[in-house]
Amino acid sequence: EKGNHRHFMVKEIYEQPDACQHTLTAYVDPVTGHVSAPGGFDFASVTRLQIIACGTAFYAGLIARYLFERLAGLPCDVEIASEFRYREPAVTPGTLAIAVSQSGETADTLAALRWCQAKGLKTAAIVNAHESTMAREAGMLWPTHAGPEIGVASTKAFTSQVTALTALAVAAAAQRGRIDAEEEKRLVRVLLEAPRLVGESLGVEEMVQALSLEISKARDVLYLGRGAMSALAYEGALKLKEISYIHAEGYAAGELKHGPIALVDEATPIIVIAPTDELFEKTVSNMSEVLARGGRVILITDEAGAAHAPAGVSVIIAPTCDPLIAPLVFAAPIQLLAYHVAVQKGADVDQPRNLAKSVTVE
Numbered sequence: 548e549k550g551n552h553r554h555f556m557v558k559e560i561y562e563q564p565d566a567c568q569h570t571l572t573a574y575v576d577p578v579t580g581h582v583s584a585p586g587g588f589d590f591a592s593v594t595r596l597q598i599i600a601c602g603t604a605f606y607a608g609l610i611a612r613y614l615f616e617r618l619a620g621l622p623c624d625v626e627i628a629s630e631f632r633y634r635e636p637a638v639t640p641g642t643l644a645i646a647v648s649q650s651g652e653t654a655d656t657l658a659a660l661r662w663c664q665a666k667g668l669k670t671a672a673i674v675n676a677h678e679s680t681m682a683r684e685a686g687m688l689w690p691t692h693a694g695p696e697i698g699v700a701s702t703k704a705f706t707s708q709v710t711a712l713t714a715l716a717v718a719a720a721a722q723r724g725r726i727d728a729e730e731e732k733r734l735v736r737v738l739l740e741a742p743r744l745v746g747e748s749l750g751v752e753e754m755v756q757a758l759s760l761e762i763s764k765a766r767d768v769l770y771l772g773r774g775a776m777s778a779l780a781y782e783g784a785l786k787l788k789e790i791s792y793i794h795a796e797g798y799a800a801g802e803l804k805h806g807p808i809a810l811v812d813e814a815t816p817i818i819v820i821a822p823t824d825e826l827f828e829k830t831v832s833n834m835s836e837v838l839a840r841g842g843r844v845i846l847i848t849d850e851a852g853a854a855h856a857p858a859g860v861s862v863i864i865a866p867t868c869d870p871l872i873a874p875l876v877f878a879a880p881i882q883l884l885a886y887h888v889a890v891q892k893g894a895d896v897d898q899p900r901n902l903a904k905s906v907t908v909e
């Protein structure tokens with residue numbers, strides 16, 4: 548069932564354009580160009596969002612926060628389910644709690660969802676396993692359509708979660724009157740381009756493979772990004788740790804000076820995820836700081852960003868895209884990087900040590 552692929556993980560990385568496309572069909576009406584939550588939900592009826600999730604799904608939630616707040620002006624908190632459920636959070640009436648989970652069975656996320664229901668909050672679950680406990684118990688089921696994900700390291704489930712959340716943020720922006728009909732149409736067009744651009748982003752594989760031997764020799768790797776790309780930095784670091792067993796940390800690039808820069812030396816690759824946007828110049832400064840200290844920088848950017856990369860940086864060029872879908876388009880390069888480094892190391896990519904696909908114990 549792996550087809551021509553050596554591992555499920557890389558097969559699933561390559562299934563992302565389809566997963567993204569299938570997920571979009573649940574949120575976007577291609578004829579009317581209208582975007583909405585499956586089953587219908589009015590985001591004007593809530594005052595706050597609380598996203599709860601674990602691991603990679605939590606990082607999808609972090610990306611969503613940027614979109615819901617910026618596009619829809621909707622306050623959005625995102626918390627790791629195991630922390631949320633035990634810290635006795637203050638409940639704001641009018642909050643919609645959204646659990647995000649591939650399996651729909653993760654014990655902490657399920658418990659947090661039940662906790663929110665017991666407090667009388669409206670709930671929704673963004674899940675990939677549509678017969679799961681969360682799918683059954685949540686007030687609303689907002690599906691992802693990634694199909695079964697076998698690899699323990701989540702890839703297509705993650706981008707499907709980001710797809711669903713991005714579509715929901717556009718719906719929220721329209722329903723809350725933050726964008727007009729024309730802007731909604733434009734954003735929907737951008738959304739509908741995502742599957743093709745995610746497909747194009749797989750074209751970085753050769754560039755990534757060429758760098759994988761060098762990275763496989765590192766003991767530590769740092770990932771940096773700004774805005775929604777900071778969440779991709781965390782996700783990139785998690786992916787690398789999980790399957791290659793190399794110690795990796797993701798940081799918001801602005802935090803570099805507040806500690807992690809002390810780790811910079813020629814043996815610690817710094818992977819910077821930075822499409823050209825209004826913060827790009829700031830990230831260029833971060834790269835220069837690293838280079839000045841003898842650090843090794845690998846920049847994942849677009850064509851325009853590549854033209855402005857400081858000398859001495861290795862560049863991986865992803866497709867140019869609207870910022871709305873950059874987290875989707877830049878996901879494949881970091882997944883492929885983790886994959887090829889793990890393959891270099893001879894690791895069991897689909898069954899990493901100590902990990903289970905679904906964490907049903909607390």
Ligand code: M6R
Pocket residue numbers: 601602603604647648649650651652653656699700701702786789902904905906
């Ligand atoms: O099934 P879930 O989405 O609830 O799982 C959450 C995490 O356990 C999961 O994302 C985990 O972090 C993956 N191994 C990441 O690759």
